[in-house]
Amino acid sequence: MANTTPPNSPSARLKQLGFAFPFRKKGQGNAGSSIEFTDEHDFYKALKQEPSGSYSVSGKGMWHGGIHVTEAGAGQFLDLKHGLRSITEGELVAWRLNRTYLVSEIPAQNGKPAISAPYSTGFALVRHTMEFPRGTTLKFFALYMHLQDLADYESDTTLTRPAYWSTQFKVTGFAMDKPHASPNGQVAPAGQQGLRVRVTKPHGTILGILPQGAQFSLSRREEDWGQIKDTHGAQMFAPTVGAYVNPDAAINGWVFLGKENGGPVVEEIMPDSSLDCVVVPTTPVHINAGDLIGHLGRYDSLSQQTSNRMVHIEVFCDDSIKSFIAQGQKWIADNGAHELAWLQLGLPKDPPILRVDRSTTLYLAANQPGENPKQTGVIQVASLAELARQPGNPSKEATAESDGQKLNWWKVDSADALGNDISGWVREQSFAGGKVTREFAQKWVDFQTLEDAHDPTHTMFATTKAFVDYAIGADVPEPGALGKLSPLMASIYRALYQTGDGSKAADELCAAADNPWTALRMSRLIIKHESEWANPDKWKQLIAEIEKQTGPQAQHEAEQKRIEKLVWWDDVKVHLTDLPGSDVFHIHPIALAGNFLKAGGCDCGCNYVNQFNVTRWNGQVVHYGPLYMGHLALEHSPALRRLSDSGQMTDSEHRILVAMSANEGNIDGVQAYDSEIFTAGACQKTVNATGKGEFSTQVAEFKISNEAAYQRLFEKCGWTVETQGADSRTAKMYYQDTEVTGAVKITGDELHAKLREGCSAATFGMKIKQKPLASIVNAIISDEFQDKQAKDFVDRLRKVIALIPDGYAYSVGEYFKSDLGRAAALDQHVNRPNNVVKDVGSALKAFFLTHPSVQADPSTWGQSRITYESQIVAYYGEHRHMNDCHVRFGKLRSKLS
Numbered sequence: 001m002a003n004t005t006p007p008n009s010p011s012a013r014l015k016q017l018g019f020a021f022p023f024r025k026k027g028q029g030n031a032g033s034s035i036e037f038t039d040e041h042d043f044y045k046a047l048k049q050e051p052s053g054s055y056s057v058s059g060k061g062m063w064h065g066g067i068h069v070t071e072a073g074a075g076q077f078l079d080l081k082h083g084l085r086s087i088t089e090g091e092l093v094a095w096r097l098n099r100t101y102l103v104s105e106i107p108a109q110n111g112k113p114a115i116s117a118p119y120s121t122g123f124a125l126v127r128h129t130m131e132f133p134r135g136t137t138l139k140f141f142a143l144y145m146h147l148q149d150l151a152d153y154e155s156d157t158t159l160t161r162p163a164y165w166s167t168q169f170k171v172t173g174f175a176m177d178k179p180h181a182s183p184n185g186q187v188a189p190a191g192q193q194g195l196r197v198r199v200t201k202p203h204g205t206i207l208g209i210l211p212q213g214a215q216f217s218l219s220r221r222e223e224d225w226g227q228i229k230d231t232h233g234a235q236m237f238a239p240t241v242g243a244y245v246n247p248d249a250a251i252n253g254w255v256f257l258g259k260e261n262g263g264p265v266v267e268e269i270m271p272d273s274s275l276d277c278v279v280v281p282t283t284p285v286h287i288n289a290g291d292l293i294g295h296l297g298r299y300d301s302l303s304q305q306t307s308n309r310m311v312h313i314e315v316f317c318d319d320s321i322k323s324f325i326a327q328g329q330k331w332i333a334d335n336g337a338h339e340l341a342w343l344q345l346g347l348p349k350d351p352p353i354l355r356v357d358r359s360t361t362l363y364l365a366a367n368q369p370g371e372n373p374k375q376t377g378v379i380q381v382a383s384l385a386e387l388a389r390q391p392g393n394p395s396k397e398a399t400a401e402s403d404g405q406k407l408n409w410w411k412v413d414s415a416d417a418l419g420n421d422i423s424g425w426v427r428e429q430s431f432a433g434g435k436v437t438r439e440f441a442q443k444w445v446d447f448q449t450l451e452d453a454h455d456p457t458h459t460m461f462a463t464t465k466a467f468v469d470y471a472i473g474a475d476v477p478e479p480g481a482l483g484k485l486s487p488l489m490a491s492i493y494r495a496l497y498q499t500g501d502g503s504k505a506a507d508e509l510c511a512a513a514d515n516p517w518t519a520l521r522m523s524r525l526i527i528k529h530e531s532e533w534a535n536p537d538k539w540k541q542l543i544a545e546i547e548k549q550t551g552p553q554a555q556h557e558a559e560q561k562r563i564e565k566l567v568w569w570d571d572v573k574v575h576l577t578d579l580p581g582s583d584v585f586h587i588h589p590i591a592l593a594g595n596f597l598k599a600g601g602c603d604c605g606c607n608y609v610n611q612f613n614v615t616r617w618n619g620q621v622v623h624y625g626p627l628y629m630g631h632l633a634l635e636h637s638p639a640l641r642r643l644s645d646s647g648q649m650t651d652s653e654h655r656i657l658v659a660m661s662a663n664e665g666n667i668d669g670v671q672a673y674d675s676e677i678f679t680a681g682a683c684q685k686t687v688n689a690t691g692k693g694e695f696s697t698q699v700a701e702f703k704i705s706n707e708a709a710y711q712r713l714f715e716k717c718g719w720t721v722e723t724q725g726a727d728s729r730t731a732k733m734y735y736q737d738t739e740v741t742g743a744v745k746i747t748g749d750e751l752h753a754k755l756r757e758g759c760s761a762a763t764f765g766m767k768i769k770q771k772p773l774a775s776i777v778n779a780i781i782s783d784e785f786q787d788k789q790a791k792d793f794v795d796r797l798r799k800v801i802a803l804i805p806d807g808y809a810y811s812v813g814e815y816f817k818s819d820l821g822r823a824a825a826l827d828q829h830v831n832r833p834n835n836v837v838k839d840v841g842s843a844l845k846a847f848f849l850t851h852p853s854v855q856a857d858p859s860t861w862g863q864s865r866i867t868y869e870s871q872i873v874a875y876y877g878e879h880r881h882m883n884d885c886h887v888r889f890g891k892l893r894s895k896l897s
Contacts, residue, residue, distance in 0.1 A: 034079035040594025066314025091284035120297030208236030290708015360434025362424020366409035377417030480506030523591035534569035605778025625673030630666030691747035700731035806841030
């Protein structure tokens with residue numbers, strides 16, 4: 001069947017990956033809260049503290065395909081307790097977890113004491129897919145190496161454990177649920193107790209009881225509830241004494257994971273089969289940008305007895321990176337200036353990156369050259385959103401320049417030809433001072449692929465012997481000169497240092513990360529090289545060459561043993577067919593995240609600021625306020641399709657949500673014209689007059705499940721949510737912005753009034769500037785929050801059908817099997833949740849008054865059930881206590897009958 005979706009339909013939006021830096025920035029002081037990095041330049045400043053392990057040359061002159069973060073180096077400036085995070089959305093396709101660290105043992109020798117050096121072979125490998133333009137994709141992998149072992153998590157219970165681990169749960173002695181007595185009154189034996197398994201959470205039909213001591217694994221977890229994937233042979237007790245229970249009945253059932261009877265009803269355990277080996281799951285584990293990967297593991301030195309914690313982070317892909325970049329650049333060259341072309345992809349039309357070329361004059365003030373101008377000696381790329389956070393930025397031109405446009409001037413930091421820090425003003429398009437352009441992240445501006453011959457033993461030199469001469473300071477002519485480097489390293493050197501004789505090229509490459517501007521340029525090099533995590537025999541060649549000069553060394557043997565334990569490529573490749581061969585292109589992980597963090601353009605929805613209309617609500621008093629209707633119906637949301645495709649939503653649930661959501665609003669709709677502070681989203685959740693409400697709770701839950709996205713979409717844009725302890729039901733929303741609130745954090749009546757400023761009878765029907773709610777639109781239309789909205793809608797439906805109507809013992813779902821009946825109940829619950837059990841109960845009472853011979857148990861209705869239910873639903877639909885019940889029910893009936 002042909003795709004009939006119009007090219008400019010919101011449902012045709014090209015999915016863009018969200019990105020996050022792998023660590024958060026450490027807060028100020030002992031109690032300071034950590035914050036997100038928003039500028040890649042700040043991360044390079046932290047990496048400057050790393051003594052070795054820089055991209056793409058280590059401090060010792062070896063090839064290095066990633067970056068190191070150590071506790072004593074960059075870790076001084078990072079929130080290490082918060083942990084290492086995924087740089088973007090993807091699938092965990094392989095990992096290894098050490099039960100305890102492996103240990104390298106080096107005996108005492110030559111008067112030096114023995115060394116016992118723990119090290120981690122733990123890693124996580126995540127697969128990602130990026131698309132741009134439509135139909136052109138890049139598959140790439142992110143590797144996180146030397147992760148913390150299980151023993152360290154067990155000794156420090158304050159650390160959050162990664163969610164992707166293949167953990168199991170064991171029913172504890174605190175789980176004391178028992179089967180119900182049989183119809184003849186027989187009670188369960190004393191030993192038959194454990195944990196109830198239900199069809200749905202939290203009040204669904206009981207499927208059976210898992211005995212104390214039984215072990216099970218989960219397919220998904222939602223707060224204090226989990227859905228069972230496997231019971232590993234455990235047999236349930238029947239829900240009623242004497243009844244039969246299917247051996248597989250627990251699969252897909254839900255169990256409570258919290259505390260009862262004074263303690264936890266389950267304990268999390270790690271099966272031996274998932275420790276100290278490469279795990280390649282049959283079904284990859286989805287992960288979001290910013291989700292926890294792990295924490296720094298031990299990697300102690302082989303030359304001195306000192307403790308060292310570190311991680312290695314790298315990104316790699318196959319040769320398709322070259323065509324992917326080329327096709328993206330061609331599309332932008334052909335279409336980048338056309339707003340409609342971006343609209344058809346559902347992407348921002350404005351370039352988010354400011355690029356300042358070499359030899360550009362930085363003015364002393366905006367549009368004022370002045371005397372003694374400073375001229376750049378490096379290329380600077382900066383996020384316009386990041387520049388806008390700096391005081392004074394931007395400065396708007398008072399009069400147009402010769403091109404007839406009035407544009408922004410930006411104050412930027414750079415360096416001169418000697419590497420000295422300078423700053424000054426540039427126009428956001430080329431001007432008399434030099435070349436300045438606005439660029440799209442998808443253009444991969446200044447990124448360059450390099451592929452040349454390199455030393456097979458991973459040194460920076462053309463031969464292994466040349467490396468050894470350099471490393472030991474041999475008396476040879478120009479040991480570190482450019483001519484001694486491999487062709488690949490010579491290309492890297494000239495990409496960084498365009499002038500000079502290269503007589504100390506090796507020294508300069510080893511120290512390249514010490515200069516943030518050189519580090520920035522290095523980060524834009526995408527380099528093809530054999531991976532460090534394959535083919536351990538190459539190290540034997542290197543060690544053999546070194547020992548020609550030094551003789552046998554115990555640490556060399558220990559190093560070779562380490563390497564044999566560290567490699568994983570072949571073990572993964574045998575299960576993961578799309579893992580490329582080990583000769584791959586490497587991408588700097590901070591450069592990748594930094595470039596595409598800028599891809600969203602208006603970080604806080606600036607493109608929605610002027611899209612709000614003043615409308616009114618005719619209550620007892622006429623109220624005026626801002627309204628943005630939105631454009632994306634839940635029916636067309638990619639999030640709804642993702643739920644269906646992943647099996648997390650049934651076809652019936654899909655039909656119900658599509659029909660019922662039409663009675664509410666678009667997934668990106670926001671209004672602030674009634675008694676609530678504001679209302680947002682497909683389910684029209686509110687922030688009430690106190691700052692609490694269903695939307696506040698939803699954001700609090702979102703913060704727990706995807707903190708990186710919460711930080712990016714809400715907190716960075718002035719919105720925060722605060723709770724009492726971990727109870728999301730106590731959540732309260734606040735807003736704070738220098739321009740809007742004078743940097744004061746407000747909620748309640750103050751926020752209610754602030755959002756309605758400029759709304760009156762005089763402005764009715766007009767568009768007004770609405771910065772706070774523009775960022776709410778931007779947040780709720782994001783892929784991450786769309787997923788949250790869709791999932792919450794499904795969960796709400798399941799909650800509704802589990803309700804027990806007043807006066808009856810069976811659930812709404814047992815009475816209402818039809819899509820129409822369940823949609824009507826959901827429709828009322830969204831608007832008047834407390835009335836559902838009352839009104840369904842009233843509808844049942846009215847039915848049984850006219851049908852006294854019909855039993856209350858709907859399972860006894862037999863062939864008459866459809867007839868009986870249709871009568872009950874018809875009465876209920878027309879008698880629900882809620883606004884516009886007749887109109888809303890009529891719409892549901894037209895869609896679902």
